[in-house]
Structure formats: C-alpha cells, structure tokens
Amino acid sequence: MSAPRRPLPPLPRWADMLVLPLVNIALAFVVVGIIVEIIGVDPFRALELLVVGAVGSSQSIGYTLYYATNFAFTGLAVAVAFHAGLFNIGGEGQAYIGGLGCGLAVLALDGLLPIWLMIPVAILAAALFGAAWAAVPAWLQAWRGSHIVITTIMFNFVASALMVYLMVNVLIAPGSMTPQSRPFGPSAELPTLMGPALNLSIVLALACCAGVWFFLWHTSWGYALRTMGHNPAAAVYAGTNIRRMTLLAMCLSGALAGFVGINELLGVQHRLLLDFQAGYGFAGIAVALMGRNHPLGVALAALLFGALQQGGAELAFDEPGITRDMVVVIQGLVILFSGALEHLPRPWLQALLARRT
Numbered sequence: 001m002s003a004p005r006r007p008l009p010p011l012p013r014w015a016d017m018l019v020l021p022l023v024n025i026a027l028a029f030v031v032v033g034i035i036v037e038i039i040g041v042d043p044f045r046a047l048e049l050l051v052v053g054a055v056g057s058s059q060s061i062g063y064t065l066y067y068a069t070n071f072a073f074t075g076l077a078v079a080v081a082f083h084a085g086l087f088n089i090g091g092e093g094q095a096y097i098g099g100l101g102c103g104l105a106v107l108a109l110d111g112l113l114p115i116w117l118m119i120p121v122a123i124l125a126a127a128l129f130g131a132a133w134a135a136v137p138a139w140l141q142a143w144r145g146s147h148i149v150i151t152t153i154m155f156n157f158v159a160s161a162l163m164v165y166l167m168v169n170v171l172i173a174p175g176s177m178t179p180q181s182r183p184f185g186p187s188a189e190l191p192t193l194m195g196p197a198l199n200l201s202i203v204l205a206l207a208c209c210a211g212v213w214f215f216l217w218h219t220s221w222g223y224a225l226r227t228m229g230h231n232p233a234a235a236v237y238a239g240t241n242i243r244r245m246t247l248l249a250m251c252l253s254g255a256l257a258g259f260v261g262i263n264e265l266l267g268v269q270h271r272l273l274l275d276f277q278a279g280y281g282f283a284g285i286a287v288a289l290m291g292r293n294h295p296l297g298v299a300l301a302a303l304l305f306g307a308l309q310q311g312g313a314e315l316a317f318d319e320p321g322i323t324r325d326m327v328v329v330i331q332g333l334v335i336l337f338s339g340a341l342e343h344l345p346r347p348w349l350q351a352l353l354a355r356r357t
Helices: 013-038 043-055 058-083 091-109 115-144 148-169 201-218 220-230 232-237 242-258 260-269 280-290 295-318 324-338 346-356
Strands: 192-194
Touching: 013 043, 013 295, 013 324, 013 346, 043 058, 043 295, 058 091, 058 192, 058 201, 058 220, 058 242, 058 260, 058 280, 058 295, 091 115, 091 148, 091 242, 091 260, 091 280, 115 148, 115 242, 115 260, 201 220, 201 242, 201 260, 201 295, 220 232, 220 242, 232 242, 242 260, 280 295, 280 324, 295 324
Parallel strands: none
Antiparallel strands: none
C-alpha cells in the first residue's frame, strides 16, 4: 500500500500576489492566440498591434492612462466593500449617479465659481451622490436583511432609468436633439496632461489608492472594517457595530465609484450625457479580483485593463479580421482566468516552488 501524498506547501505571499496573476494573464493570452489563429489572423501580429496601440505613442499612453483612471476608481470601490465582506455589484449605478451629482453642481455653479473652487465642489458632489446611492442598499442589508448583491444590481437599473428621465425631460440643453446638457463653463474643465483624454483626475486616482491603503491598514476604522470582512462574529465580540461599519464601507465604495464622473465629464466630455460610465463599474469587479483587493494591485490591474481597452481599439481599427466584439472576448478571457479560473495554475506553481526549495 503506497504512502499518502504529502500536501503541497502553500504559495508564498509574493508568488500569490504577483506570480499567480501573471500566469493567469499569460494563460488568457495563450487562449486568445489560439482563437485569433483559428479566425485567420497572425497572433503575433495581433499582439504587436495591441501593444503598439496601447503604448506606441504619447497619445496612446495618454488614452491608456485615461481608461486606467476609471478602472482604478471602480476597482478601489469594489475592493473596499470586499474587505468588509460585501460584494458591491452596483459600481455602475454609483458611478452614474456620482456623475449626475458632479454635473448638477457644475451646471448650477460654473458661472459663479472660479476653477480652483469649482473643481473641489464637483469632486465633493460626485462623492456625496455616489455614497448616497450606495447607502440605500447598505441600509437595506444592515437593517432589513436584504442581500447586498441583489439590491446593488437592481439599483444599477434604477440609476439608468433615472438618468434617462432626467436627461430627456429635465437637463437636456434647449434646442438639442440629443439627450445631453449644455456645455460646461471653462471653470469646470480639468487641465489635460497627455493627449486629449488624460487629465488631472489621474492624480485623484493615485490619491485614492494611497488613501484607501492608509485607511484600511493604518486606521482603527480600517482595521475594524477588515475584521468584519474576515470574521463578523469576532468583530461583534470586539465591539464593532456591524450595521454602521456596513454603511461606512458601502458609502466609501460608492464615493470612489462616483469619481468616474470627474474623469469623464470634467476631463473629456465637458457636459452631462447618457452612458458616460460605459461599463467601468462592472469591469471594476475584475480589476479588484486581479489586484487581490489591494490598492497597489488594483492600480496595476487598472493599467492592464486600460492597455487592453486602448490597444484593443487600435487592434480592431488596424486589423480587419478582428472586430470590437473580438476585443471584448479578449477582455472577457482575462477576466475569466483572473476570476473563475484564478486557482487553476496554483497546484502547478506550488509543485514547482516545492521542487525548487
């Protein structure tokens, strides 16, 4: 009778945080290469176009960082809620309503306030509206027992319907045939940094990464929030008010998602319009998962998704055999291997590291 196999040692933290996500991304690109080969396109040529489209020029880098800024906001939003044991699926709606708050503040005050005052007011309005939209599902779970996943999903549709009504019937510019507001005044335009899209909101994204890191790991509230996420019973025993901490975590999450409106409306669109959030709320879930819900990991994952967004657009433009739908497939495979199949290569890495040590 053979002796039982000894269990493999767990992965070191550095391997779990860095090597495993890189292996997952590599596996996703291998599958993408096979699919691209099947449809008759040289996969190495497609990869070259993808990389050049993402970082091949200063304008491409600017667009990559512009997309990454939005992914960073929504990824941080998901990460903060996840540390509290909450799965916030409502980043899309919170970003939408946060942008509404930003737009309302600008439309009301852009003719009265200078830029150095208008921008902070718009940022505060985006955070407050996003937090308020997330507070309702948080209250429903904490005081009424409703599941946060269900309520946040439902609130995405409510936010979409509300924005359609407001833009068509209330906020539409006089004489306009499209549902968009009047242009913002010069005091509400963020200065650009590199190309037409990248703007100062990337500084806000970096500040949010640093702020989330400090809050979660260097404050008593952050410690209580993470304790609640790991073991609610222990948090209650330690004196943590679970209801208040649920409300706090979701409000912070909604405020972070609401900052998407700063990048989109003040930095690029310069008016309030429909569907400016463009799916960033849902992609933020994958960004947070790939980044292991750590601000540094979220920032790196946001860069990857920004590169895929920009490089994929250039790839679809330069290669007739690859459409925008194929670019979505590429992003979906990265999400699949980083989420549902995240632990697929873990035993291989454990065996390899065990053999080397």
